[in-house]
Amino acid sequence: MSIVVPTHLQNTAEICCPDCRSTDLLEDYAAADLICTQCGRVVSERLTDTTSEWRTFSNDNNPQKDKSRVGAAEGLSHNQLTTTIGAGKGGKDGASNLSRLQAKTIIGMSEKNFNDAVQEISSMADRMGLTRKIQEQASQLYQAAVKEVKAPTNALVAACIFIACRKEGVPRTFRDICQLTNVPKKEIGRTFKLIRSKVLPNISETTNTVRASDFMDRFCADLGLRSIRRFAAHVSNKASDLGVSGGRPQLTVAATAIYFASQLSNNDLKRSPKEIGDACGVADQTIRQCYKAFFKHSRELVEGVEAEFMKGHTLEELPSV
Structure with a gap:
């Protein structure tokens, strides 16, 4: 996931997170979301990029001259390059006949x-x-x-x-x-x-692998678990890297990691497999099965995690299998 600070939002004090009031916001260009780095709230969705589609090189190096294109880019269907004959008023003149003939012949x-x-x-x-x-x-x-x-x-x-x-x-x-x-x-x-x-x-182009951690921002926000999203992402990455997930779908790994992390959090952040499954689109029984593997390797999954996430909690709090 590529996250960068958008140019048009830099030094803009008016834009801040409605929850924690932080102005430290990052834009996820892949998901078109604006995310608060402090609490994880998705501040804005479906952002529109208003910048030009390519870099502009100018001989006079004048930054004010941005030679952006006028009009839309040419699409695959080329339908915006076609000359269309109008039907004309009344629908009985020669233009109307030509319009119908064009529709039958060139399309x-x-x-x-x-x-x-x-x-x-x-x-x-x-x-x-x-x-x-x-x-x-x-x-x-x-x-x-x-x-x-x-x-x-x-x-x-x-x-x-x-x-x-x-x-x-x-x-x-x-x-x-x-x-x-x-x-x-x-x-x-x-x-x-x-x-x-x-x-x-x-097709020569390769397909990028979507990791379980890529789902965390959206699923944790839906579950009201923004504060543990980084913890859950750490667990899911560890599970994949160590082979604990056993080749299971990344969606299942993400849901199980969220369940695992929530059980090592305060009571108000604990979620059941059913609640997480409904939010992630995974059967709760599937989460329970995957959790068995996570439970066996629990010590390895939390190794290297930030101390703040485990503060006041121990692995003994995890539900047994």
Whole structure:
């Protein structure tokens, strides 16, 4: 996860965390969130980048001249480069006939379907607060996948967005995509596997691995556990590095790490597997099974953790299995 201080928010005292009033805020460009570094609150979501899309080099080195582009960037469908003939008033003149003729001749069914899919990708990405780059990645992948994979359009769109998120290291789950698209989780999973086997081997770009710790900001905020997010991230990273997770999905590891960390916290921060499972989209029984492995290696998982997280608590507080 790449987090940097946004230029347009530097030295801006008016923007502060509503909980702790800290002005030390960081922007997560991947998730488009503005996060407080002191308490972990997500101060703002779905931020819009208003800066230019490339660096400007000028012979006179004048920083005031920013030669940003006018208008939108050229998209994959090229539909903004097409000349469209208007129907004219009344609908019975020559312009109307020409408009209908153009629609029949220059816009084929496959191109129309592709344009519709790109529009759907753009709409869904906007609702999820995804960046323009992820939208383009998903559109490019759809363009390649639609020729190789037989699946409903909505399933292809959903799977392409999921893969594009992984390529950019943005933590999104099947559950997130499923809730937004109303496509069954099994259908998205099936389509994802087909694209991975038939399309991705022919694409040179690699897919970034999403670690369990990447989910912590969002899940801990949803559970009201912002204060232990770094503790949970430490536990999840240790579990993955030491092989304690046993190849389980990163979503399961994240949920179990949150449960583990909450049990070594004050009573008001303790959460049950059911509560955590509902927030993370993981069955509580799955969390319990994974916790058994965590419990066996509990001493190793807390090794090197910041002292403040274990202050006043011992491993004996962990529920036995």
